[in-house]
Each structure stands twice: as structure tokens, then as C-alpha cells.
Amino acid sequence: MKRSEISLGMVGLGYWGPNLLRNFDQLPDCCVRVCCDLDATRLAQAQQQYPYLRTTDNYDDLLDDPDLDAIVIATPAPTHYTFALKALQHGKHLFIEKPLTLEVQHAVELVELSEDTDRVLMVGHLMEYHPAIEKLKDLIQSGELGQIHYLYAQRVNLGRIRHDENAMWSLAPHDFSVAMYLLDAEPENVSARGAAYLQEGIDDVVFVNLQFPGGVMAHIQLSWLDPHKLRLTTIVGSEKMVVFDDMETAEMVKIYNKGVDHSAGYTSYGEALSPRFGDVTIPYIKMTEPLKLECQHFLDCIMNHRKPRSDGRDGLRVVRVLQAAQQSRNRNGEPVDIRM
Ligand SMILES: NC(=O)c1ccc[n+]([C@@H]2O[C@H](COP(=O)([O-])OP(=O)(O)OC[C@H]3O[C@@H](n4cnc5c(N)ncnc54)[C@H](O)[C@@H]3O)[C@@H](O)[C@H]2O)c1
Structure with missing residues (x-):
């Protein structure tokens, strides 16, 4: 296992998740420790490629892991609000794919919670x-x-x-x-x-x-x-x-x-x-x-206590x-x- 600064857990290894996993894996400032998906084949593929990964089909395992600093969400949009809310409630920094939520009110809640708890909330506005x-x-x-x-x-x-x-x-x-x-x-x-x-x-x-x-x-x-x-x-x-x-x-x-x-x-x-x-x-x-720059920016924001360019408020205005x-x-x- 490589030296790690920030421990990550990831949920969603469908079409886009593996691209995030590849990029985070290559960055020296973090280590992806656990991946979650409902699909056992996708978990097996990830574990074969990254043998140090732990895998689970239960998102709660990520939330309950005290060693994880941050969670990366790459599941379909209808899951975003619930997964993001739980991650922030468990004190995790959060990278979440776009769109932040499907409803403005849900996005407002997440932004406020991230600001109240001083957690980084970054949305995957890749461009x-x-x-x-x-x-x-x-x-x-x-x-x-x-x-x-x-x-x-x-x-x-x-x-x-x-x-x-x-x-x-x-x-x-x-x-x-x-x-x-x-x-x-x-x-x-x-x-x-x-x-x-x-x-x-x-x-x-x-x-x-x-x-x-x-x-x-x-x-x-x-x-x-x-x-x-x-x-x-x-x-x-x-x-x-x-x-x-x-x-x-x-x-x-x-x-x-x-x-x-x-x-x-x-x-x-x-x-x-x-x-x-x-x-x-x-x-x-x-x-x-761009995805490498985006992933590095997330880590930099956690390490330096900064707001991401595509922070929760940016995610909120897009949902609006x-x-x-x-x-x-x-x-x-x-x-x-x-x-x-
Ligand atoms: N930034 C970009 O350019 C870009 C490109 C494509 C997709 N995306 C975003 O990434 C997210 C995922 O899109 P996708 O195309 O990879 O979708 P997908 O349907 O291909 O993959 C989603 C994965 O999430 C898993 N999943 C679903 N519900 C789950 C649950 N409850 N617990 C654990 N795993 C669960 C599925 O099994 C699947 O493997 C979306 O928000 C999408 O908008 C971003």
C-alpha cells in the first residue's frame, strides 16, 4: 500500500466511477481504501486491478469506518441526496458527481450542513x-x-x-x-x-x-x-x-x-x-x-482548508x-x- 495522506472511500463503480478511482489512485496525496457497489462483478474487477482495496456492497460500511476522511460518490443522481447527507452527517469530506441533487431544497440542505460542519463539499463539474x-x-x-x-x-x-x-x-x-x-x-x-x-x-x-x-x-x-x-x-x-x-x-x-x-x-x-x-x-x-486536476483540487482543498472552485454553492446554482x-x-x- 502506498503512503497516504487522505483516506478515501468510493461508492459507484459503473461507467464513471472507475475513471475517478484510476485518477485518485495515481495521486500521491491520497489512498482509496474501500469501494462500494451493489454489483459484485464491478467490485471484483476493481479489486483485481487494485489489490489493496477493500470492497463492500453496503454504503454504511464507508460511513462507519473512522479511518476514512472523505467519500467519493459516483452513483446515479437519484441516490445523491441521501448518500451525501449521510456522508456529511458522519463527518466525511465529500466529492459528489454532478448533479449535486435533483431538488434545490436538498442542495441547500447539503450546502448548509457542509458549511456548519466545516467539511469540504465538491461537485464534479469537470469542465x-x-x-x-x-x-x-x-x-x-x-x-x-x-x-x-x-x-x-x-x-x-x-x-x-x-x-x-x-x-x-x-x-x-x-x-x-x-x-x-x-x-x-x-x-x-x-x-x-x-x-x-x-x-x-x-x-x-x-x-x-x-x-x-x-x-x-x-x-x-x-x-x-x-x-x-x-x-x-x-x-x-x-x-x-x-x-x-x-x-x-x-x-x-x-x-x-x-x-x-x-x-x-x-x-x-x-x-x-x-x-x-x-x-x-x-x-x-x-x-x-481535467479529471486528474479535479481530483487533485479536491485533495488540496481538504489539506489546505479551502473551498473548491465547484463547491456546494456552485452545485446548488446548477441545480437551481x-x-x-x-x-x-x-x-x-x-x-x-x-x-x-
Ligand atoms: N463528470 C462526468 O463527466 C461524468 C460522466 C458520466 C457520469 N457522471 C456522473 O457519475 C454518476 C454515475 O454515473 P454513471 O454513468 O457511472 O452511472 P452507472 O449507472 O453506469 O453506474 C452507477 C453505479 O452505481 C452503483 N450503485 C447504484 N446504486 C447503488 C447503491 N445504492 N449502493 C452502491 N452502489 C450503487 C451501480 O451498481 C453502478 O455500478 C452520475 O452522477 C453521473 O451524472 C459524470
Whole structure:
């Protein structure tokens, strides 16, 4: 067994959990000691790969283990609230996959409990740890893009059709968290329309429109029923425009020196608007696996008593947008006010 600073217990070894396990296992500041899943085959696979692991099919075993400092939850979203509540009540630091909960009130409870008990609560908003998103944040903060007009994100592909949540709850937490992180703001209202083609009552495709303060708009397209695999974010500013293509490995961010200038000397307003076409630049981005950065950040926050970038409050604001978007979708796209 390697030297460990922080002892972790993990629950959920389905599709995503093994990625978390691999990353935490490789970090020197922690040791994953116990894994929990209801599926004996998944537990056996994990134990074969990491022989020092203990396994259990009973989540309470993690809670009752006084040697565990923190718990990592990667089970389906409907289990999140109960598992998270118990972890915090047992004094554990907590990393929980997105979405934090399915209800705003539950997220509020978890945030308050983590703050009252001084435990780290971090939500797996993975894209907030992506080096390309950091680059976009720099471009916005430095003013290089000018005033941000609008952004749109496309997260579509064919597959990983879920039965326990719709495409929006499954996919949108990434784009909602990124939009709020980049714009450093919360939307004022949301409207969403969706449709269920494959399973009754579970949307396969959802189009969400978020209105941020100052007229900034974000449009998010989500689908697991699409011929393309797209992971695209486009931001349009008054000076420049930028596109982040997460399917690209090398040239993932492109900055377009394009815009529309207001030229003086024309009598008609329309003639005074002249499109500007300039260079396209591709900044070098030093890539590290975002999941590794995310896992390390969780450990750093525990060791240094800091709040994570994607803390409980960040998880809460994403759930608030999800819940409002679902209300709007249920009312055929009627805008829903998100402001408290
Ligand atoms: N950050 C990302 O990019 C990303 C990607 C995929 C999934 N996720 C998130 O990870 C979580 C899990 O998603 P998934 O796709 O791995 O789901 P999954 O259904 O593939 O796996 C869930 C696992 O949890 C186990 N489980 C369920 N109930 C349990 C219980 N009561 N006790 C113990 N084990 C239990 C199941 O047996 C299964 O192995 C979700 O919150 C999802 O949104 C995040």
C-alpha cells in the first residue's frame, strides 16, 4: 500500500466511477481504501486491478469506518441526496458527481450542513477544471474578446441513453456550470423545450436558453440522439470570437479576430456597420487530464482548508438552473425566473 495522506472511500463503480478511482489512485496525496457497489462483478474487477482495496456492497460500511476522511460518490443522481447527507452527517469530506441533487431544497440542505460542519463539499463539474476553459476565462477576463454578447454550447452525440434522468439533467450540468463560471454570473431566467422520442417521459433532446444580466444570452443544445458527436462552445464578443472544440486534441481553442465595427461618416445606420475579418489564432494549451486536476483540487482543498472552485454553492446554482429549466420545459418553453 502506498503512503497516504487522505483516506478515501468510493461508492459507484459503473461507467464513471472507475475513471475517478484510476485518477485518485495515481495521486500521491491520497489512498482509496474501500469501494462500494451493489454489483459484485464491478467490485471484483476493481479489486483485481487494485489489490489493496477493500470492497463492500453496503454504503454504511464507508460511513462507519473512522479511518476514512472523505467519500467519493459516483452513483446515479437519484441516490445523491441521501448518500451525501449521510456522508456529511458522519463527518466525511465529500466529492459528489454532478448533479449535486435533483431538488434545490436538498442542495441547500447539503450546502448548509457542509458549511456548519466545516467539511469540504465538491461537485464534479469537470469542465471547470479543463485547461481550455481556463483559457476562455482568461480571454474574457483580460478583455481580449471585448464585451461578451452571447455564447452557445452543443453537447450532442448518439448513445449513453439513461433511464433514470433525461438528456438535460445528464448533460447540461457541464454547460450550465461552465456558462456561470465563464460569465461570473447567474442567469435571470431560463426557457427550455425538449422532446422524448425513445422512452416515454424522458427527453432525448433539449434546447435551453439562459438570459444573463446585461442581455448576455447562452443557448445550450443537449442530446443523446444525434448523428454528430459535438462538444463545442462558441463565445461571441464585441472584439473577438472564440470556439472551443473539446473533440480536438491539439487545436482545441481558436480565436477569431472577427466582429462588426461601427464606422463614422455614414448617414444610414445600416451602412455604418461593417463586418471585420481578421486572423484566426490558435493558442497553445498545456493539456493535463481535467479529471486528474479535479481530483487533485479536491485533495488540496481538504489539506489546505479551502473551498473548491465547484463547491456546494456552485452545485446548488446548477441545480437551481436545472430545476427551473425543467419547469420551463414542462410548460412548453415558457420563461421561468431563476432569481431568488
Ligand atoms: N463528470 C462526468 O463527466 C461524468 C460522466 C458520466 C457520469 N457522471 C456522473 O457519475 C454518476 C454515475 O454515473 P454513471 O454513468 O457511472 O452511472 P452507472 O449507472 O453506469 O453506474 C452507477 C453505479 O452505481 C452503483 N450503485 C447504484 N446504486 C447503488 C447503491 N445504492 N449502493 C452502491 N452502489 C450503487 C451501480 O451498481 C453502478 O455500478 C452520475 O452522477 C453521473 O451524472 C459524470
